[in-house]
Amino acid sequence: xxxxxxxxxxxxxxxxxxxxxxxxxxxxxxxxxxxxxxxxxxxxxxxxxxxxxxxxxxxxxxxxxxxxxxxxxxxxxxxxxxxxxxxxxxxxxxxxxxxxxxxxxxxxxxxxxxxxxxxxxxxxxxxxxxxxxxxxxxxxxxxxxxxxxxxxxxxxxxxxxxxxxxxxxxxxxxxxxxxxxxxxxxxxxxxxxxxxxxxxxxxxxxxxxxxxxxxxxxxxxxxxxxxxxxxxxxxxxxxxxxxxxxxxxxxxxxxxxxxxxxxxxxxxxxxxxxxxxxxxxxxxxxx
Numbered sequence: 001x002x003x004x005x006x007x008x009x010x011x012x013x014x015x016x017x018x019x020x021x022x023x024x025x026x027x028x029x030x031x032x033x034x035x036x037x038x039x040x041x042x043x044x045x046x047x048x049x050x051x052x053x054x055x056x057x058x059x060x061x062x063x064x065x066x067x068x069x070x071x072x073x074x075x076x077x078x079x080x081x082x083x084x085x086x087x088x089x090x091x092x093x094x095x096x097x098x099x100x101x102x103x104x105x106x107x108x109x110x111x112x113x114x115x116x117x118x119x120x121x122x123x124x125x126x127x128x129x130x131x132x133x134x135x136x137x138x139x140x141x142x143x144x145x146x147x148x149x150x151x152x153x154x155x156x157x158x159x160x161x162x163x164x165x166x167x168x169x170x171x172x173x174x175x176x177x178x179x180x181x182x183x184x185x186x187x188x189x190x191x192x193x194x195x196x197x198x199x200x201x202x203x204x205x206x207x208x209x210x211x212x213x214x215x216x217x218x219x220x221x222x223x224x225x226x227x228x229x230x231x232x233x234x235x236x237x238x239x240x241x242x243x244x245x246x247x248x249x250x251x252x253x254x255x256x257x258x259x260x261x262x263x264x265x266x267x268x269x270x271x272x273x274x275x276x277x278x279x280x281x282x283x284x285x286x287x
Contacts, residue, residue, distance in 0.1 A: 015057050062104065213230060
């Protein structure tokens, strides 16, 4: 499928506490937004980073992380709704690891009419001990170790999360794996608005691909998440943009054929010289 409509649910998300599981309330709002996306004829609806669990649930994530295998009640409801409405859903959530009980990941779930498709685990987890809030992620969840792409009826999806965008290798690897569109599930912090404007442009243009970001919005435990969700074409053109500091619902049309057309004239990928880039894969030397 070359053309499809994408919906970005730039929504507020409840945060967990010792005696409060935020997932029921967050899921209830999400189900309404999924219904809205289906009415707008969207083939895919996207939510922000850790939307289901609450981004700043932090030390309570061990109580409210999602179990994927077997799918818990929240995942099952998403699967049922995706099937009933014939729509794909990409939703941020904290998930438990499979091999090490209790290990937690900042993840993006991919669910479609055919059921559960897969999960991306955030690979670049912020760890700035001199900061607070959004910069202390590593205290609460582990980094993922894979950069998968997901095959769907509407195309091959390359999904990553927020800070992953700061590392151009992430988007490039997923593009080289054949992603038709790159999706960033985000909690975009206020004060970094220009970073998101220019970062999205670069990731789209350098990979000659559609690049989409959907962010949660609102204040969570002192952190202000500004939103600014947007859809950027392979040419760098902003096709659709969400509001700042308020909830919004954005629908845009994606035509993946535009990537093929742009690449056929730019020759970006057959101009590459990978033999020169091997140093990128070497670990940073210890001083």
